[in-house]
Amino acid sequence: MKRISLTLSVLLGLGLTAATQAAEPIRIGSVLSVSGPAAFLGDPELKTLQLYVERLNAAGGLLGRPLELVHYDDAGEAAKANTFVKRLIASDKVDVILGGTTTGATMAAVPLVEKAQLPFISFAGAVVIVDPVKPWVFKTPHTDRMACEKVFADMHKRGLLRVALLSETSGFGKSGHDQCVDVAPAQGVSIVVDETYGAKDTDMSAQLTKVRGSDAQAVLVFGLGQSPAIVTKNYRQLGIELPLYQSHGVASKEFLALAGAAAEGVRLPSPALLVADKLADSDPQKAVVTGYTAAYTQKFGGEVSTFGGYAYDGLMLWADAVKRAGSVEADKVRAALEATRGYVGASGVVNMSPSDHMGLDASAFRMLEVRDGGWTLVD
Amino acid sequence: MKLLDSRYGGLLLLAAGLLLLPWLAGNAYLLDVANRIAINAIIAVGLNLLIGYAGQISLGHAGFLGLGAYASAILCGSYDWPAWLALLSAAAGVALLAFLVARPILRLKGHYLAMATLGLGMIVSLVLSNESALTGGPDGMAVPGLVLFGWEPQGERAWYWIFATLLLLAIWLAQNLIDSPLGRALRAVHGSEVAARVAGVDTTACKVQVFVISAVFAAIAGSLSAHYTGFVTPGQASFLHSVELVTMVVIGGMASTYGAVLGAALMTLLPQLLSGLEDYEMLVFGLILMVSMIVLPQGLLPGLRGWLQTRRAA
Known part of the structure; x- marks a missing residue:
């Protein structure tokens, strides 16, 4: 046992010394879910960080110092993210922490960065991350709430004031449902039918029949993956003529492939990144x-x-703040981040303030319509 | 090595090591790793009673851990219960649940038992992700700090003493249990259930008792780790986490309490040590586990001890 505990302490010591290095490069810490159930989110995030750290270094780094990315994979577990954030703070002594792919991982890191007083930019969606505002915590993705606002604003513009809401019983659909119900009155629309379906259901005709029998003027579907495509097909089979809206959860090529011709005329909110080639040249986000x-x-x-795109914005927002602060000192960078105005990113135009640590508004979403099997910008 | 064979020698050695560790592990991160090892070790010691001594398998222990964690999160966070009361209620609630399901489940053997415990863990995990009004859903929920009669552990060091004390307590309990009539009955069950029953052992009662004890170990560790991390997610109760816990017991050495501690230490340390390998991390991790099981099939600690003894004899 003595020998074992000796070996253990040696191992622990190795882990410590291997991680300490000269203070010359600026150290960017990141904890992302590159493996595990959230890997489809974490993988492109890490690739983006690696790619752009490399590009920033090729362009001479920041403040004349090279950048170094220290990355750990939390495998989608909040407890692991918690340990790795402690490691980034205590052992690696990083200057900023980017990431937290999931809301759980982010929230497990929040008390630590607040205590250590280190700038922290999360790539996770939930509103709780920045509401209430925490001094050292920022986030880049837009929220479900903004998707609801975007859709309702478009309906309102077309005079569609009575809405049927059809949401999936998944985490994404549930959160979207609650946010939509919450913002509807402020947007001047009322939800007259509120139906749900299971993420693995293969037919939603029953729910749609109820919609057809109601006085709704438009339908909004909030779901991910295959089921929104099935809803779209059922919708056409039942011959419902009302305008159909989907959430940003289906803003991908798979939806077009699955729904086929039934998708014609469907509208949905989407970040500009997915329609990069369709943006007008005058669009600020185009470049x-x-x-x-x-x-x-x-x-x-x-x-x-x-x-x-969220990871790109996180890294670039921080780099922008460092340049303006002229330093990587935590409190100066934090103040510069909070003072970000008119930063043009992949997810939208960011205007931070002491009361808003996300800085995006509904203009971050573009309203798309499916025409001839492809996306068309409608505003 | 003789020390390890007596009931308290190993415990004294470990206590000495635990006392010294904070002076070796200087920063918060290293103490955090030590704390995570202690949490996992407490669960592994409990699970080892079930797997190593009673010879029953559980692929649902993360479910009990998750229940403990969420009980503390919900009772303290949403209902303002004092932390100690939430902890005790979690332990009592899990004990009751384990007792209720143990009787029908432990009648099953081999694959069927594994499947039933797996189902139990899955149900817990599903409930935790779906009852979002109560549990915050897949995003998880925040847990307030552990306040015990006005005292709140601040920082990793304070927590370290809590976890280290509990680990020693858990080992002491386990060692005593193993040497008690129940422990001997359990080993008889492991050897041959039929023979044990013929010899007058109430095998069902034995198995139920040890199942409940190991579930309570997991619930208490889960509850404290929730306070410690400050956040819980349904991932805590996932099937993969259950498998990880079983791996700790198996790799450390079944039917060896210190083996379970060693297994927990290894399974917690390795991902930290290998994190520099990036894409190859999982590959190397898997390889180390495979090789150690091939070379030391009875587990690390029993295997090493056997190797030392043969070397000394030669």
Whole structure:
């Protein structure tokens, strides 16, 4: 046992010394869910960070110092994220922490960064991360609430004031449902039918029949994956003529492939990143999203995802703040981050303030319509 | 090595090691790793009673851990219960649940038992992710700090003393249990259930008791770790976590309490030590586990002890 505990302490010691290094480079810490159930989010995030740290270094680094990315994989577990954030703070002595792919991982890190007083930019969705505002915590993705607002604003503009809401019973659908119900009155629309379906259901005709029998003027579906495509097909089979809206959860090529011709005329909110080539040249985000898409696909192939865009914004918002602060000192960077105005990123135009640590508004979403099997911008 | 064979020698050695560790592990991160090892070790020691001594398998122990964690999160966070009361209620509630399901489940053997415990863990995990009004859903929920009669542990060091004390307590309990009539009955069950029953052992009662005890160990560790981390997610109760717990027991050495502690230490340390390997982390991790099971099939501690004895004899 003596020998074992000796070996253990040696092992622990090795872990410590291997991680301490000269203070010359600026150290960026990140904890992402690169493996585990949230890997489809964490993987493009890490790739984006690696790609852009490399590019920033090729351009001479920041403040004349090179950047170094210290990355740990939390495998989607909040407890692991908690340990790794402690490691980044206590052992690696990083200057900023980016990430927290999931809301759980982010919230497990929040008390630690608040105590250590270190700038922290999360890539997770939930509103709780920045509401109430915590001094050292920022986030880049837009929220479900903004998707609801975008859809309702578009309906209101078209004079569609009575809405049927059809939501999935998954985490995504549940959260979207609650946010939509919450914002509907403020947007001047009322929800007259409120139906749910299971994420693995293969037919939603029953729910849609109720919609058809109601006085609703438009339908909003909030779900992920295959089921929104099934709803769309059922919708056409039942011959419902009302305008159909989907959430940003289906803003991907798979939805078009699954729903086929039934998707014609469907409207949905989407970040500009997915329609980079369709944006007008005068669009402020055009240069950023086409640049990111080109760099990412050239290096890794495949399609860009909005999740990688969140990581891009996190890194670039921080780099921008460091440049303006002229230092990596935590309190100066924090103040500069909070003072970010008019930063144009992959997810939208960011205007931070002491009461808003996300800084995006509903204009971060674009309203798309499916026409001839492809996306068309409608506003 | 003789020390390890007596009931308290190993405990004294471990206590000495635990006392010294904070001076070796200087920063908060290293103490955090030590704390995580202690949490896992408490659960592994409990699970080892079930797997190593009674010869029953449980693929649902993360479920009990998750129940303990969420009981503390919900009772303290949403209903303002004092932490000690939430902890005791979690332990009592899990004990009751374990007792109720143990009788029908422990009638099963081999694959069927594994499947039933797996189902139990899955149900807990599903409830935790779906009852979002209560549990915060897949995103999890925050847990207030542990306040015990006006005292709140601040920082990793204070927590370290709590976990270290509990670990010693858990080992002491386990060692005593193993040497008690129940412990001997359990080993008889492990050897041959039929023979044990013929010899007059109430095998069902034995198995139920040890199942409840190991579930309570997991619930208490879960409850404290929830306070310690400050956040719980349904991932705590996942099937993969259950498998991880079983791996700790198996790799450390079944039917060896210190083996379970060693297994917990290894399974917690390795991901930290290998994190520099990035993409190859999982590969190397798996390889280390595979090789150690091939070379030391009876587990690390019994295997090492056997190797030392043969070397000394030669």
